[in-house]
Amino acid sequence: MANFFKAKIKEKTCNQRLTVSVEKLDINGVGVGRWQNKPVFIAGALPHEVVEVKIIEQKSKYARAKLISITKQSDNRVEPLCQHFGVCGGCDLQMLVIDEQLIFKQNKVSDLFSRFFSTQGIAKKIEGKDLPWQAPIKSSPWHYRRKARIGVQFDKKSHATIGFRQKATNQLAAIKSCPVLVEPLNVIFPLLKKLLAQLTVQSAIGHIEVIQADIVETIFAEQRQKDDHVVLVIRQLKPMNKTDIELWQSYARKYRWQVIIDDGNKQLPLVSTKDENSAVLSYSLADKSKIYFASSDFIQINHQINNAMIDQALAWLNLSPSDNVLDLFCGLGNFSLALAKHAKLVVGVEGVQVMVEKASHNARVNELDNCQFYQADLNSNWLLDSWAKAQVFDKVLLDPARAGAEQAVSQIAKLHIPSVLYVSCDPATLARDSAILIAQGYKLEKISLMDMFAQTKHVETMVLFTL
Structure with missing residues (x-):
């Protein structure tokens, strides 16, 4: 009987609306207030704001709430630049002015040092x-990311959703553009969606990795030594047929992409003949040194x-x-x-x-x-x-x-x-x-x-x- 009683209480409180004063951000950039003598976590809320929320999860030691409206707004709040912010799980802090983002991150590091040092008995040496x-x-807070993995999901009718994962779920947010990606990676989403809709082998792609790199040599002879080239790594779940290969080739030539196919065991260029060579990727350091890498290698983004x-x-x-x-x-x-x-x-x-x-x-x-x-x-x-x-x-x-x-x-x-x-x-x-x-x-x-x-x-x- 006690279990049934608790379930009813939980059901009632989980739809409850209330007003909360936000005290701080947690280490994940989520606003934290107090309700019923325990913390309530509110994604999208900022310190010193008064917000209207709906309880969506109730636990014995904490609760989670959805932000409904802001009654009193923080002076540090800004309008998010990305149209997908709040749905896409890629960014956490676009609503916070950039200088305050840095303060939040510095405080996060300081708090973790204080906590860990105190547990290790060395708090007297450094706080x-x-x-x-x-x-x-x-650096610029926008258009800085030169490598990213774009998810691809197909529905029952083989229609593709292209984008990044939503927050706290494996479902994708359908992305039209991404302002943290460098040009021209940020506007590649509609092109990929149009291409995937024309493929004859359906539901055949797991994800697409996009990379901006210097190109030493490409499949396009006229573009040798070109900088800031677009490289696509296609995770192919099923073999491509001739029609789909030709489709990818046509897009690659039109938009000057270097396309690499990843079958799960190896990565090979879509086009690799005596006259059309695959790309050698590199990036430059400030001292003019060149770092050569493969599409599967880790690089600083x-x-x-x-x-x-x-x-x-x-x-x-x-x-x-x-x-x-x-x-x-x-x-x-x-x-x-x-x-x-x-x-x-x-x-x-x-x-x-x-x-x-x-x-x-x-x-x-x-x-x-x-x-x-x-x-x-x-x-x-x-x-x-x-x-x-x-x-x-x-x-x-x-x-x-x-x-x-x-x-x-x-x-x-x-x-x-x-x-x-x-x-x-x-x-x-x-x-x-x-x-x-x-x-x-x-x-x-x-x-x-x-x-x-x-x-x-x-x-x-x-x-x-x-x-």
Whole structure:
């Protein structure tokens, strides 16, 4: 009987409308107020606003509500630029003025540091609010993203929806344009929808990845050495027939796309003959170095921020011609090549052998002979068990994935490398790993935000530690 009673209460309260004062944003950029002595989370609401909401989820410790209207509006609210904002799950903060987005992200990092440090017993050494913040690295908040995955879903009649996932669901929002994508990626959606409607093999595409890249050589002879080319990677679930191949070719020629087919096992160009070669993709660094990559490789999606990030890394590390530098999670050599132009030796380490080979290739074609690249499991005791233990490194740079670098920083501390520059895309794992370094005698010298993902909740951070 008690369970039935609770269900009735939940049903009644879940449709309840109420007025809520919003106190703050949570770490996901969702407004937080109070109702019945517990937090109520309201997507789209901003601090210091009074809003009308409808309860949509009721739990014992919290509730979620849908924003209905704003009675008192924040001075920091702006009109979202994107027509799909609020439905598309790609952006979280378009309603918040850009400078306040940066403050929100900085506070998010500071709060996570304070929480994690207090649980580790090192709160007396540093508080999140006392972090030595430097000026953030910023770029244009619009038209910055040069790589994205566009979802494709087909209904029972094989009609395609093309776009990005909606919030908290696997369903797609039908997108007409996306103002965070670079030109001309932002207006490619209607063209793709028109093309897919003409395919004879229906429901055959899983997704389409779009990339803006420099092209060394394309299927179009007249466009060799062209910059800012559009590359499409088509995840093909069924083989294409001749008619569909010709359709893709016609669109590729008309709009100057480079089309690559991904069958789940390999990626091959749609057109590959003796006279029509597939593209070699690259991007340029600020120092004119070229990074060559394949369509399946990870690259930093914000070109401006990437260049500024590398420049700041060089400035903070203050390299000298006698320095030996260790570059962990080096990828394609995005940092390694720039470091090598200012140091005696750069040793890059990656977990995947193919990436080691690509980084080595990038060093060679940029005529750098003071780079060495190795494959190793950076989540193991590689640094302490290998030849690296016998090397003398003056400085180390690490740029791990979201999982962070817990094992690597523990070993760095034991090797007593004097300077550590940590580039992070997840503030929670950054706080965890920072606590390890500080507990081992490192000082947090500098920290700054890098607004790699404007309009979203995602945070990129750079931190300098010295022993």
